[in-house]
Amino acid sequence: MSEVDKRDLEAKGFYKLSWVQRFGFASGDLAQNLIYQTVASQLMFFCTDVYILGGDRSKAAGIASTLMLIVRFVDMVWDPIVGAFIDKNHPRWGKYRSYLIIGGIPLTVFSALTFWNKFAPSVPYIYITYILLSLSYTLVNVPYGAINSSLTRDNDEITMLTSLPIKNLIGKKNMFYVFLTVAVAGNAILYVASRMNANDWWYRIGNLIKSTGVCVATGYQWALVPEVISYGEWKTGRRISAIVNAITGLFFKAGFALGGAIPGWIIQASGYVSPPAGESTLPKDPMAWFTTLSIYFVIGFIILVFCFTQTKERVVMEEGQTNSVKVSDFWTEFTRNPPLVVVSLFFIVSFVMQNISNTSNNYLMNDLYKQKSSAQEAIRWTVCVIPAILAIICMIIISRYSLTDEKIEKINKEIEERNATKDSA
Numbered sequence: 001m002s003e004v005d006k007r008d009l010e011a012k013g014f015y016k017l018s019w020v021q022r023f024g025f026a027s028g029d030l031a032q033n034l035i036y037q038t039v040a041s042q043l044m045f046f047c048t049d050v051y052i053l054g055g056d057r058s059k060a061a062g063i064a065s066t067l068m069l070i071v072r073f074v075d076m077v078w079d080p081i082v083g084a085f086i087d088k089n090h091p092r093w094g095k096y097r098s099y100l101i102i103g104g105i106p107l108t109v110f111s112a113l114t115f116w117n118k119f120a121p122s123v124p125y126i127y128i129t130y131i132l133l134s135l136s137y138t139l140v141n142v143p144y145g146a147i148n149s150s151l152t153r154d155n156d157e158i159t160m161l162t163s164l165p166i167k168n169l170i171g172k173k174n175m176f177y178v179f180l181t182v183a184v185a186g187n188a189i190l191y192v193a194s195r196m197n198a199n200d201w202w203y204r205i206g207n208l209i210k211s212t213g214v215c216v217a218t219g220y221q222w223a224l225v226p227e228v229i230s231y232g233e234w235k236t237g238r239r240i241s242a243i244v245n246a247i248t249g250l251f252f253k254a255g256f257a258l259g260g261a262i263p264g265w266i267i268q269a270s271g272y273v274s275p276p277a278g279e280s281t282l283p284k285d286p287m288a289w290f291t292t293l294s295i296y297f298v299i300g301f302i303i304l305v306f307c308f309t310q311t312k313e314r315v316v317m318e319e320g321q322t323n324s325v326k327v328s329d330f331w332t333e334f335t336r337n338p339p340l341v342v343v344s345l346f347f348i349v350s351f352v353m354q355n356i357s358n359t360s361n362n363y364l365m366n367d368l369y370k371q372k373s374s375a376q377e378a379i380r381w382t383v384c385v386i387p388a389i390l391a392i393i394c395m396i397i398i399s400r401y402s403l404t405d406e407k408i409e410k411i412n413k414e415i416e417e418r419n420a421t422k423d424s425a
Helices: 003-011 019-050 060-088 098-102 104-114 123-150 155-162 166-170 172-195 200-236 241-269 286-310 329-336 338-365 373-398 405-424
Strands: none
Touching: 019 060, 019 104, 019 123, 019 241, 019 286, 019 338, 060 123, 060 241, 060 329, 098 104, 098 123, 098 286, 104 123, 104 286, 123 200, 123 241, 166 172, 172 200, 172 338, 172 373, 200 241, 200 329, 200 338, 200 373, 200 405, 241 329, 241 338, 241 373, 329 338, 338 373
16 A cells, blocks of 8 residues: 555544554553452452451341442443543543543542451441442543544454454354353353362363453454444444443443342352351452552553553544533433444343353352352352353344444445545535
8 A cells, every 4th residue: 555545544534553552552451451340350259258348247248239239320320421521522631541541540549449448347438439439430441442433443453453363264243152152161161160079270271261251252342332333423423432432331330230249149148158267268368458459450550551652542523523412412322323232232241241250259269168058059150150141142132233344344434435525515
């Protein structure tokens, strides 16, 4: 391709990204995983076995589950506001990437404070820190998701940011079918291993297989978000990236909340009782938890800063177009964008699947056989059986996704032609 052709494509939004830029964008996802997903996977066990939320070992799981669900109702109000605010405003450090720093600082601080044992077993303290953590996470996650679709209109480039080369070999939907099946196989190994009181290596093998399937399936789904953004722009003429990411972000966090809450309710109903610190195989020293997780969170923030330095928004609405963006666009866009509905449903079910297993895995490894039989089986179901059922439901949902690579390419070209016509008018 000649330099003239390259400049012409870039003028239309079809930018080619360097490997450093691709790595820089991907590092933002790693940073958020080090912070938010660490919180999501460890908070339930921390509340029930370290912090002893509410002071009663037999009731801590139920209290923690209710906490996680209530916070999502706060998100239902907060996320649309953040999405509309970000789409309407243009900070000088970048329309979207500015918030990696603005939101990243409080996210790191409140994540660490959530695991501070100073006020144990206070319920209000955990509520306050976890709500503030969640509000801060929205300020990072919504604009970060919007960065993806603002880097370029080139669908191959966008897919390269969030997927694996195997997608080109087996196809978009088959990616989900194959790796969700892998996740089911891993769950089956874990269930059988726990039943047979197998060697720890079988647990490691089962977790590796399960995690591979889940991580690829839930990771690749983010490549669908820029597609539904382009679809919405094609239908309405407005590229409201932050609004769309607020929608998927809400379903993502709802999935994480349910995935964290359901195990707590099931485990408490089954009669699970946290073993005293001296009888547990897992560490329960509060300062060790606070120090170790704080290191994770600080590293995550440093990586967020790196992501900020390596990304740049190129495909965004002009300031004049953003004046009409409002909070109600959150629900309007959801109802008029069928592919977005499918993606949102996939988000909530897939992240329930992921987090229900991750949240419960500590209980599976924490002297399972010292619990009564009903608690043992409840833990097996939350780690293995329920996630496997949800993986099958995910396959059914993604089968309804209608945007093929060919259709997305056609949509982007039509948007390009429409914009060119406006510019020449």
